[in-house]
Every structure is written in structure tokens, then in C-alpha cells.
Amino acid sequence: MRSLSLRSQLLRxxxxxxxxxxxxxxxxxxxELSVKLQQYGLQDISEGSIYPILLxxxxxxxxxxxxxxxGLGPKRKYYHLTEKGQNALNHFKEHWEAIKKPVDxxxxxxxxxxx
Amino acid sequence: MEIDKLVQENNAKRxxxxxxxxxxxxxxxxYIRTKEIVKSERQTEEILMExxxxxxxxxxxxxxxxxxxxxDLKAYCDEIIKEIxxxxxxxxxxxxxxxxxxxxxxxxxxxxxxxYILSYFDITEPYYSFSIGKISIxxxxxxxxxxxxIIFFLKWLEKNTFKETEHKIKEFFxxxxxxxxxxxxxxxxxxxxxxxxxxxxxxxxxxxVVGLLLLGCMFILKRTxxxxx
Numbered sequence: 021m022r023s024l025s026l027r028s029q030l031l032r033x034x035x036x037x038x039x040x041x042x043x044x045x046x047x048x049x050x051x052e053l054s055v056k057l058q059q060y061g062l063q064d065i066s067e068g069s070i071y072p073i074l075l076x077x078x079x080x081x082x083x084x085x086x087x088x089x090x091g092l093g094p095k096r097k098y099y100h101l102t103e104k105g106q107n108a109l110n111h112f113k114e115h116w117e118a119i120k121k122p123v124d125x126x127x128x129x130x131x132x133x134x135x
Numbered sequence: 136m137e138i139d140k141l142v143q144e145n146n147a148k149r150x151x152x153x154x155x156x157x158x159x160x161x162x163x164x165x166y167i168r169t170k171e172i173v174k175s176e177r178q179t180e181e182i183l184m185e186x187x188x189x190x191x192x193x194x195x196x197x198x199x200x201x202x203x204x205x206x207d208l209k210a211y212c213d214e215i216i217k218e219i220x221x222x223x224x225x226x227x228x229x230x231x232x233x234x235x236x237x238x239x240x241x242x243x244x245x246x247x248x249x250x251y252i253l254s255y256f257d258i259t260e261p262y263y264s265f266s267i268g269k270i271s272i273x274x275x276x277x278x279x280x281x282x283x284x285i286i287f288f289l290k291w292l293e294k295n296t297f298k299e300t301e302h303k304i305k306e307f308f309x310x311x312x313x314x315x316x317x318x319x320x321x322x323x324x325x326x327x328x329x330x331x332x333x334x335x336x337x338x339x340x341x342x343x344v345v346g347l348l349l350l351g352c353m354f355i356l357k358r359t360x361x362x363x364x
Contacts, residue, residue, distance in 0.1 A: 051189045067193065068186070068204040068211060075182060075218035085181070094144075097185055 027064055035065065036073055037112035040105055043083055049096040050074065074099065082108050141180040151191055159200035159208065160190055166212050173289060174219040175226075182215060229356070235281070236353050243346030247339040254339070263342055268332025273324055280321045287313060 042048065042056050053074075054067045077083045082105035085097040101109065145164075152160055164183060171179040186204075193203045204211045222230075246263065291310070 049188075050185045051192045054189070066203070066205050067189065067198075071182060071186060071189075072214045072218045074185075075178070075215065075220075078178075079218065079220045094148075094188070096188060097181060 031062070031065060034116070035069075036077065037109065037116065038062070039070065039073060039077065040082065040101060040109040040112065043099050044101050044106070044109060047098045047100045049090065049098050053099075077105070080108075081105075138177055138180050141184055145180070145184055145187060148187055148191065151194075152187075153194060156190055156194055156200045159204075160187060163200075163204070163208060163212050166209070167216055170216050171219070173221055174216070175222050178219050182219065186215075231281075231285070233353065233357070236349055240346050240349045240353065243342050243349065247343035247346060251339050251343075262336040262338055264334060264336045266330035266332045266334050269328050269330045271332075272328060273321070276321050276324050280317060283317045284314070287317060 038057065038060075039053065042053060042060075048056065050071060051067075054065075054070050057065065057070070074083070074085075078085060078099075081102055083099045084102055085099045087095045088098050090096045090098075149157060149160065163186070167179060167183060190200055190203055193199075200208070250263065
């Protein structure tokens, strides 16, 4: 139980940034986004959990959605980054790099001393 | 996409859900739409469509609504509702204008028809008489009263959305008394205020015609606004 909540705590911090990055890579819709996140290896997030986040990102004007035809399928809401969203993604990357390096180092140090 | 189209498409697509998923999705739909009054209707219908589409694609892979949205569906819906933005001020304004016009046209049409019938039997005059002074004050107080009602309604909705009302009877009386208090200025000004200012006598026919015109304007406004939305 405890490891599950720790994992989701950590995820909660990075999930918005991850979603912004995936949307930047290619304009996408909800279901496709959750599939992509899974393909990247984030198995533990429930598929539905992205929708509150997508709503929040829209409200903060970091992403915008437009209904487009999806190939053979029906019209779907495709999301793309706004300029504000691009800036937010850049900031996230900065913060992530700033945290990732020291944490990786400390984790390595922990292994070597056998703890 | 227009809101009407979204709703229609939602109704049609829902048929593709299997029995269990349909039951769950319908509950979510009703729950979210009910709490949606203050929220943006457009965003609500858009997210409902996205959730439906996702559920359909997941169903094709053998998943259920619980697999997609989690076990605690109410909590999930609450999370979604929380993130839906409020209705824009512009839309709210037109909506209020619409409500106000409904009251006005109802009054105008029923009054003119009723007093026309009564005047036929010589019970009343075929005129609607009012004094400019009193009417303007009543309209002013009326608008302020409506505003207070709306503020009260919104505050109450916010407070009560995420909890089950425990004492329903007590709740009812509280609401009743607050509504009575808000109505007090309006009712007392209608009853107690003396007529002052010049008197106007408007023939009922004119009121009837103006009422019809207002009704026509309302329909046109509704059409054009929905096209824009």
C-alpha cells in the first residue's frame, strides 16, 4: 500500500509536464494520449486520470482543443500546446533537470555504500 | 462543435456501449450534467463526449468503465466537475436576459389577454394603468431582487455540491426563509408604495403586441446565440 501511494505521489508531480511534452511531440486526443503514456512505460496511471488534468491545462490556457476528423473515425478533440503551454513545458524541463541530477547521484551513492 | 450536436451525437454513440458500461456511463452523465448548472455547458458536453469516446475504445479492448475511471466513480466525477470552468460572464448575461424576458412576456401576454376578456364583460377597463414613479422603483427593486436570488442560489450550490444534505427539513426551512427575506423588499414596494409620478394608461392591445414582439426577439436571440456557441 505504501509503495503504491509513494509512486502516485511522485507521478502526480510530473504528470502534467509529461502530458505537455507528449502533446508537444504530436497533437493528440485523450485516448491516444493515455496509450502513448503507457507506451512510454507509465503503466500505473489509470486511463481516466488524464481527463481532469486535460481540463485543468485547458483552463490554465496551456493547451487548446479543437474537434477534428480522426482519419476514418468520428471527430475527436485534438489538443495542442499554446505559447503559454510551451513556456510552462520549458520551465518544467528546467525544474526536472535540476531535480533529476542530484537525485540520480544520491541514488547511485546509496547503492555503492550498500544501503 | 455546437452543443446541440454534441448532445445528439452523445445520445447516438451511447447505444454502442454494452449493458454494464452504459449503466455506469449514464450515471456519470446524469451526475455531471446535474452539477453542471454553474459550469460551462460547452466544456461539460465536450468532456462527456471525450469520456464516452474513451470508454468505447476501451470497451473494444474488453475493458469496463471501472477499469478506465476507477472504482470510486463519484469521486472521479467530482474531480472532473471540479476542473470544468465556470460559464463565461457573457453567456451568463444573455441567459439572465432570457430569464427576465420570459417573466416579462408571460406577464404581458397573460395580463393583456385576461383583461381583454374581463373588459369585454365590463369588469375592468381595457387599459393597463401604472404610475411611472412606482413602476420604475418596482423594476429597480425587482432587478436587485433577482440578482440577490442568483447570488444566493450560486452560494448554496457551491456549499452543497459535495455533501449529502443531512437534515433535509431544516435545510428546506432555511432556504424558504432566505427566499422570503430576499423577496420582502419587492413585495412590500408593490403593496405599500404609493403611486406617484404621472400615470400612464396603456391600452391592452399595445401590451399584447409588445409582448409578442418581445417573444419574437427572444426566439431570434436564442437562435443566433446557439449558432455562435
